[in-house]
Amino acid sequence: MFETPTIADFLAQSNLSSTLPATFLALWTLVLVLVDLFLPEERQRWTPILACVGLGICFVANLFVYSPAESEQIALYGMFVADAFTGFLNVVILVATLIAILMSWDYLNRADIHRGEYYVLALLSSAGAMFMVGANDLIIIFVALELLSIPLYILAAFRSIKNDGSDLALKSEESGMKYFILGAFSSAFLVFGSALVYGATGTTNIPEIFLLAGGIAGNVSSAAFYLIIGAALLFVGLGFKVAVVPFHMWTPDVYEGAPTPVTAFMSVTAKIGGFAAMLRLLVTGLAALVIVDGEPVAWQATVSLVAVLTLVLGNFVAISQRNLKRMLAYSSIAHAGYILVAVAATGTAGVADAATQSALVYMLAYMFTNLGAFAVVMSIEREDGSGGNIEDITGLARSRPLLAMAMTIFMLSLTGIPLTAGFLGKFMVFASAVQAGLFGLAIIGVLTSVVSAFYYMRVVVNMYLRDSSGDLQPALETSAVRWAINIALAGTMVFGVFYPLATNLVSSVSIT
């Protein structure tokens, strides 16, 4: 007999309070869009300040919701899960957004395209990422992914709103368009994959898929076939988002053309969202997809192969890049490869939790370091978009010693030299790969990081070891971007020296 649910039932079932950080941020953007509308011209700076306030409240809310680390709360009728995994990645996303907003404030003023909508879109995208890391259902993954991506398409093209026919505006437009078309394409893969998985299992809920998948995959049937194809399509769809080889083609162009703070922002949040969903799908949902001798080997081999391709291509192609943003784009492809090493390691029984934790630490380290590197690139970029080539940082150590020092530390961290956060991330990832018995993958991983040292150190060579022939570059950036660099630098150094800070934060993460 059907009973009309009461409000109390609804609240209990939906458990909205545990989705508070994500829902709050989504609501805050609505407030922001209204406030921005009524702000007079000379008070435009209130929009980014209010955005930061929203992030701060969200951060506090996050602490309250996730402070009982042991509890795992299910919300929205099982579609959303609030556990330590979600809580940790929420923090990473919030910090990333904060740094990106600080960078944007500076960039928009310099480019004279200051619009309040920019911050609204950025926050909306973060809210999407926060829903994505807690997604417990294929539907939510799809909705959150679109919420994450659509604002990013607009942001990537944001420079073109001042249509002065300049190269920058055109490139930005191209970037947004490319990103939109390929993003829509990849969403189609994701949707189709979800449909096939639903067809095979009759559910879109990830834990339920887990319960059913083992039985289905064990038999030869059309359902098993749909499940495997569906899982592969889901992997492809998410692979596009996180830019792993061979689904990376859009990355360099989009990263180069988009406004620098947007590039920095999407290189971090889109990857975090994508990898979070990938981990939930593979570890929680499809752990038993294809069983050989009691171990799920099929997707581990696939993920390993993709990881190797990503590591090799990302690192080797980055060598030949002259443009710093393009170089960082390829390097971000390579870093997706390192996270994939951890994802592959989750496929070995017993290692799943440790490998998930290592992926989280890696994302934390990557977030600080990569945003910092982009912030430095942004502060030496000129108005007309020039100044972003590797020759342009020549002699930076003399003209801007502190900036050069910060960039050096970011480069060392991206290489994975100890005493920086990047080392901790790589160490954790390779430790889990060794634990999982993936020695070949680990060895390829470390060898490609030597390759990466070549192009990262070239930046340092140009800054420190060569002297510029030209004049000293004037400081173009404002204190906002300096704060962005300082936060990123502090994160890189502190997490790189005090390992327990990061390892304790993730120690209770378990999504199996």
Add this chain to the structure above:
Amino acid sequence: MDLTGLSLTTITLFIPMIGLVILLFMNGETQRDNIKWVAFGTSIVAFVAAVLMWVNFDPSVAGLQMAQRNTWAEVSLGESVINISYFVGVDGISLLLVLLTTFIMPIAILGSFGSQIFEERGREKLYYIFMMLLEWSMIGVFVVHDLIIFYVFWEVTLVPMYFLIGIWGAEERIYAAVKFFLYTMAGSILMLIAILYVGNKSGTFSTYSAAGDVGVIEMVQSYEGEGSYWDPAPDEEEDTGFLLSSVESFLFLGFLVAFAIKVPIFPFHSWLPDAHVQAPTAGSVILAGVLLKMGTYGIVRFNLTMFPEAAVAWAPTIAFLGVVGIIYGAWVSYAQDNVKKLVAYSSVSHLGFVVLGIFALNSQGLQGATLQMVNHGISTGGLFLIVGMLYERWHTKEMADYGGIWKMMPAFGAISLVISLSSMGLPGLNGFIGEFTILMGSLGSKYLGFAFTLIATLGVIMAAVYLLKMFQHVFMGEHRNPLSDETRYKLQWNEIAAFIPILIMIFWIGIQPIVFFNMLDISVDSIAALFAP
């Protein structure tokens, strides 16, 4: 035993860090004169602390002394949680190398006082900051006994050296710096995988037992089951397949490649001439004096103790490479016209002796090898100082441009002669003691044949040939290139001050080696005992 209290080792280790922090807050322009004194003062304080460690050191006790162990981080690997701990302490070998490091650093800093590189490239403050960072990380390498923290220090040494070569080096400095960085990183990063495997297998990263935890070395040595600790179920064909099929062998190589590149052992040496020749004087002194010893130290500390069976199996091969290095280094050294390159290749030759001594796998060989690490640091460090002082005056590294310098600078000539003789192993000076002990060790080794010793002995003769050639070309004959500034013929006070401790050590080790052998005895015996039946 509670090891969490502050130990003297920690104090010595962090003195350079204090200097670094002070330097960071000084103004590079207005306090230019004070900067070098802060750096020099710090290195002297570190040396005093190291001497205090020596005073406190009890050579009759086996195992680590002045140890400290604090848990640093807990890392979950699968179901188990592994501690990374800050674990420092010294035995005789570590102590001797800490003494060497803290001894070489003030000399290298003194040698850079008033150098022309600061006129050309400036950035004196940055230079001394990197010196302090280098000293900190080198001491760290020699005192830590946790594999992860060891790896941290090991990799961190790369960074300051890279900048020292790259910013203040000679014309080809960028190429040399990048080659140095990539080459050594490629080797050491494979060690990371081996370290992770070791940690994963044994459940700890500590090499020694402390505070209730059993260290890796202890586990390996007390293993009493089938096969060895690393290969509990050996193959049937273990005898034929050990070198390439056993886990232990792979781990051994994982560590060895990192160390072999640093030493450098013969086919891995190609970064060394570039780095040495392009580095500024102090950089070369530290490279030859201390950094190369990190490799040989690592072999003794980790390869021999953690993988004794693989060490036995690989001993003839590695010792053979060592002998090839002795001959090859000497041969190539003789062919050089560039005096700095000549000294650089002589390092390859001298460290070949150290490798031979280590893989003799007996206590004489190991003692000789450890002492020879110190000897080489002092003698070759001294030779690089000489080359640096010549270059400061004549701005050339070609031997043909010198000549007759003894006539103009008699004191300098005499000092150089003593240092050259010590490097070629004249009895009564330090080099002889080390090389002789190594040769004795290799002669008595169970694992090496007679031919190793025979060929290595040829290396001693060849050393005399190339060093005397250098001495003859530079110091004897006609004085071809008179200096325009007559006052430059005089040695400066800081140059004299840098040579005095070197000369003292050359004679002290040469005449009274027993002081240093005593320090080593028990520590070396405990390693050699692994290889005695």
